[in-house]
Amino acid sequence: MGENIFVLGTLVAPLAGAVVALLFAKNNHAQRLVGLISSIVAWIFSTRVLLQVHQTGVQTYELGSWSPPYGIVLVADSLGGLFAFMVTTIMIGGMLYTLHSHDRCMTYPVFVPLFLLMEVGLVGAMLTGDLFTLFVFMELMVLASVSLTAISDDQFGLEAALKYILISSMGTLFLLLGIGAMYAALGTLNMADMARILLTGERPFLAPASALMLLCAFLLKSAVFPFHFWQPDFHTTAPTPVSAMLSSIVVKVGVYGIIRLVTLLFIVEAPLLQRWLALLGIIGVIFGSLGALRTYNAKRMLAYSTFAQIGFILVGIGWGNTLAMIGAIVYAFNHAFIKSSLLMLMGVVASYTKVKTANFASIVGIGHKLPPLAGWLVLVGGLSLAGVPPLNGFISKLALIRGGVAQQDWVNLILLVSAGILTLIYMVRAWQQIFQRAPILETTPAKETGDSLLAPMLLISICLILGIVLAEPLLQLVTETVREIGDPNTYISAVRLRLEGP
Amino acid sequence: MIEFMFALAIGMLFGIGVFQLLRRDLIKAAIGFAILFSAINLFFVAVSAFDGEYAPYVSNVEAGRQTSDPLIQALILTAIVVSFGSFSLVLGLVNIISLRYGTVDSNAVNNLKH
Numbered sequence: 001m002g003e004n005i006f007v008l009g010t011l012v013a014p015l016a017g018a019v020v021a022l023l024f025a026k027n028n029h030a031q032r033l034v035g036l037i038s039s040i041v042a043w044i045f046s047t048r049v050l051l052q053v054h055q056t057g058v059q060t061y062e063l064g065s066w067s068p069p070y071g072i073v074l075v076a077d078s079l080g081g082l083f084a085f086m087v088t089t090i091m092i093g094g095m096l097y098t099l100h101s102h103d104r105c106m107t108y109p110v111f112v113p114l115f116l117l118m119e120v121g122l123v124g125a126m127l128t129g130d131l132f133t134l135f136v137f138m139e140l141m142v143l144a145s146v147s148l149t150a151i152s153d154d155q156f157g158l159e160a161a162l163k164y165i166l167i168s169s170m171g172t173l174f175l176l177l178g179i180g181a182m183y184a185a186l187g188t189l190n191m192a193d194m195a196r197i198l199l200t201g202e203r204p205f206l207a208p209a210s211a212l213m214l215l216c217a218f219l220l221k222s223a224v225f226p227f228h229f230w231q232p233d234f235h236t237t238a239p240t241p242v243s244a245m246l247s248s249i250v251v252k253v254g255v256y257g258i259i260r261l262v263t264l265l266f267i268v269e270a271p272l273l274q275r276w277l278a279l280l281g282i283i284g285v286i287f288g289s290l291g292a293l294r295t296y297n298a299k300r301m302l303a304y305s306t307f308a309q310i311g312f313i314l315v316g317i318g319w320g321n322t323l324a325m326i327g328a329i330v331y332a333f334n335h336a337f338i339k340s341s342l343l344m345l346m347g348v349v350a351s352y353t354k355v356k357t358a359n360f361a362s363i364v365g366i367g368h369k370l371p372p373l374a375g376w377l378v379l380v381g382g383l384s385l386a387g388v389p390p391l392n393g394f395i396s397k398l399a400l401i402r403g404g405v406a407q408q409d410w411v412n413l414i415l416l417v418s419a420g421i422l423t424l425i426y427m428v429r430a431w432q433q434i435f436q437r438a439p440i441l442e443t444t445p446a447k448e449t450g451d452s453l454l455a456p457m458l459l460i461s462i463c464l465i466l467g468i469v470l471a472e473p474l475l476q477l478v479t480e481t482v483r484e485i486g487d488p489n490t491y492i493s494a495v496r497l498r499l500e501g502p
Numbered sequence: 503m504i505e506f507m508f509a510l511a512i513g514m515l516f517g518i519g520v521f522q523l524l525r526r527d528l529i530k531a532a533i534g535f536a537i538l539f540s541a542i543n544l545f546f547v548a549v550s551a552f553d554g555e556y557a558p559y560v561s562n563v564e565a566g567r568q569t570s571d572p573l574i575q576a577l578i579l580t581a582i583v584v585s586f587g588s589f590s591l592v593l594g595l596v597n598i599i600s601l602r603y604g605t606v607d608s609n610a611v612n613n614l615k616h
Contacts, residue, residue: 132577139584143591150595156614158602162595163614166523169535169588176542176581184549189573233614 004052004059006045007074010084011124013042014091018116025109035112036095039119043088046081046123053081054480058494060129067498068129069190075129077491078481079329083126083256086333087249089462090340091119093455094241097344100452102351105151105239118144118245125253129495131179132189138175138221138253142168145246149238153356157237164234171220171227178213181206192495195264195488203268211266215258215273222254222310225283232291235303236358240347240451243299247306248340255313255332259325262317263485270320278318282412284311289422298346298358298430302339305385305426308419309335315412316400324403325482330474331396334466335385338393341459342381348374349434351450360430365439374453375435377460382427384463387420392467399475508548515541528599528606532592539585543578550574 017038024030061074121141150161185204223231262270288308292301316328350358384391404413522534550571558572
């Protein structure tokens with residue numbers, strides 16, 4: 001309890017890293033090292049915060065010692081702590097990939113600082129206890145990721161970046177409108193204070209409208225069905241480590257926000273919101289899987305797959321019972337590791353082609369140029385994404401399906417399982433195309449060297465560990481998390497609002 | 503009356519902003535983006551600026567009188583800074599697109615459509 005400086009540290013470490021990296025603008029290798037070191041420091045802090053949350057309860061830090069609800073407070077509860085831990089862990093993978101990559105965009109002096117700022121935005125959005133600060137951090141994350149995609153080696157990156165910033169700014173506008181409506185209705189911006197007022201049963205006229213606007217903004221950030229059309233372009237054209245981050249942890253900000261909406265702020269409206277979430281999720285699952293089946297580019301296939309996997313998570317949130325919430329959070333956690341490692345592997349595969357592309361036409365049979373380990377990693381990642389035991393994808397699918405059985409929603413369950421089979425089909429087909437087929441020598445000119453396999457190897461081994469050794473502890477951790485967020489009073493009392501006048 | 507005028511102004515700014523954002527010309531779209539952010543800022547002003555009778559943080563307020571809300575200024579300032587940052591980023595992107603494609607017609611900038 002109380003003033004936990006580590007909550008602030010998780011946020012300040014990458015921010016300081018970004019500033020220090022700018023000082024090394026002339027020395028690109030030093031910049032990448034600074035990036036790696038500061039992301040490791042952030043990981044240490046977030047691990048410590050997560051441990052403390054589970055030992056002594058919700059950790060808070062009041063910025064500038066201004067007491068809530070007047071000041072901004074950082075709150076690491078078990079949900080925010082878990083998501084921040086996930087973000088910082090995967091960020092280490094991204095930085096490790098950057099360290100050994102030969103992309104031209106990574107030699108620009110702004111690459112590492114922008115990458116770290118994206119982490120600041122992500123961690124900040126997950127740890128803040130103030131709705132307006134959430135908007136600021138989300139916008140920081142959007143601007144950093146847009147800039148990173150615009151400087152990508154892929155010539156279409158610029159176009160995708162413009163498309164995304166125009167669409168995402170509409171989401172930002174809705175977020176701001178929702179925040180303004182909440183402020184007009186409740187007179188506070190602190191999430192704990194809002195939850196306290198809404199729990200007393202007071203229903204201001206603007207509250208349901210603002211719930212809908214906030215929901216739309218979060219759905220847009222995680223690319224759910226009616227707001228998904230920017231996502232495959234944006235995630236495909238980004239530089240490899242960035243697209244791995246975008247597809248694994250950036251989309252989780254929206255998931256985090258949605259979980260907060262239905263468990264903390266709008267508990268009365270939650271059943272209605274959840275019915276819609278389940279519907280939108282199942283549409284995403286079907287169309288994402290079908291889109292991944294018929295696409296022409298390996299990275300694009302994984303982007304469509306993200307669209308489907310976010311659908312799985314939303315269906316879990318939509319079912320809304322305890323088991324389904326556990327499933328959704330475990331799914332969000334595991335999917336981040338699988339998808340980031342797979343996208344990095346596809347980036348490694350693409351880095352062996354002459355023009356650096358992941359189009360299936362160019363990477364057929366390129367596998368014989370890669371180290372033999374790469375094929376195994378892609379196979380393990382693909383099977384994990386499809387949910388084959390004993391990998392972590394299986395654990396998350398099992399947890400989710402348990403929730404569906406508890407809800408007795410058989411139609412959606414059948415659709416989810418069949419989408420899982422589609423995942424198996426497109427991942428195994430991609431693996432065969434790259435590593436099993438004989439190369440077409442005229443159309444697939446390959447280089448002798450490419451990016452290092454170190455970062456995806458690390459992430460895939462985390463996937464294996466999460467599936468085999470840590471599956472039970474993770475489930476227990478998430479069960480505890482769901483029990484805690486099931487009672488919004490835990491969050492509200494932890495923030496220690498000082499409501500009487502000065 | 504003033505509430506009605508505010509509502510009308512916000513609505514009109516929103517309408518103009520959305521219309522501009524959907525134009526084919528990317529520069530006009532970027533300007534529509536800026537107009538939409540002004541609409542939001544005006545919305546923030548409208549929801550709380552005229553509640554109080556006194557400036558906040560002054561000592562000679564009569565008992566029982568309400569001071570106006572100081573927080574909203576900070577919010578709008580932050581929103582302006584964020585929107586300015588995004589707006590300049592959009593203009594920068596449009597600038598590079600105009601150099602690379604030789605046009606700012608969004609129908610011509612469609613290489614992602616395979």
